[in-house]
Amino acid sequence: MRYPFLLIFVFAFLLLPQVFAADGAVSSKKLVDGGIPLPRETSYQERGAGVGLAVGGLFPSGEKCKNLFQWQGTGEFYYWPNISAGADIRMYGGNIDKEYAMIFQRYHVYGRYHVLMSPNWSVYVNPSFGFESTDLSKIRDDSNDNSFGLDEESQSEITGCDDEYSLDGFSTGMEIGSGWVFLPDWGTFSALGLDYSSAGVGQLSFYLGLSFNIRNHWNYLKEDFLGSWISLEFIAHHYFTDEKTSWGEAILLAFVLNI
Numbered sequence: 001m002r003y004p005f006l007l008i009f010v011f012a013f014l015l016l017p018q019v020f021a022a023d024g025a026v027s028s029k030k031l032v033d034g035g036i037p038l039p040r041e042t043s044y045q046e047r048g049a050g051v052g053l054a055v056g057g058l059f060p061s062g063e064k065c066k067n068l069f070q071w072q073g074t075g076e077f078y079y080w081p082n083i084s085a086g087a088d089i090r091m092y093g094g095n096i097d098k099e100y101a102m103i104f105q106r107y108h109v110y111g112r113y114h115v116l117m118s119p120n121w122s123v124y125v126n127p128s129f130g131f132e133s134t135d136l137s138k139i140r141d142d143s144n145d146n147s148f149g150l151d152e153e154s155q156s157e158i159t160g161c162d163d164e165y166s167l168d169g170f171s172t173g174m175e176i177g178s179g180w181v182f183l184p185d186w187g188t189f190s191a192l193g194l195d196y197s198s199a200g201v202g203q204l205s206f207y208l209g210l211s212f213n214i215r216n217h218w219n220y221l222k223e224d225f226l227g228s229w230i231s232l233e234f235i236a237h238h239y240f241t242d243e244k245t246s247w248g249e250a251i252l253l254a255f256v257l258n259i
Helices: 004-020 152-159 219-224
Strands: 036-038 042-044 049-059 068-080 083-095 100-118 121-138 169-183 186-197 202-213 227-239 248-258
Touching: 036 121, 036 169, 036 186, 042 049, 042 248, 049 227, 068 248, 121 186, 169 202
Parallel strands: none
Antiparallel strands: 036 042, 049 068, 049 248, 068 083, 083 100, 100 121, 121 169, 169 186, 186 202, 202 227, 227 248
């Protein structure tokens, strides 16, 4: 595995804040002001609603596949302090080689069960259900194409990144994650997720992120919003249909706002 340390990090991350909170150092579980940042443009707030938007780049797992532009957004509502639900959309696309362009779309709904371990540390479990679709379009005509619209050279190039458009149809998933505010202005988060689609493709994903609390530095946000974070998020993903050493990555800049 290209990132074996990530699996270890995710589980260590869930336990690390408890080390700092040992020996009764935390006597109350009242949520820290501003909430706790979480993966996929969300934050833990116990109430209200939140929206998030992220943009960045996708570096696919295929050796011959070009880098793609990615953006995603999330909307979430808290029904009870420990239960929230929401919907998210993810899109990425661009020219995957010299002849073909791709647009991938992912629409998911999810529910989350949150546990506030200390005022500045929360964990959650997150089942999801959704739909994925991929549009592969030709950007240059070629009379030598085969029956699938690909000449031999293009077929070879696209085969190197076909994992990135292999998720089609309905899918279900499960994710566990955690967020931790380790300084008044700074928080971090991590998660491990597994998705499986009706196309018979499984995807394992790791999330790591660092967040800055801009609410602490803007009185307007303090007065009218529960939380506001800017996050840098790193995602590593692996498709079960691919070789075990092949991973794709994405780096996103995200903005989260809770009311």
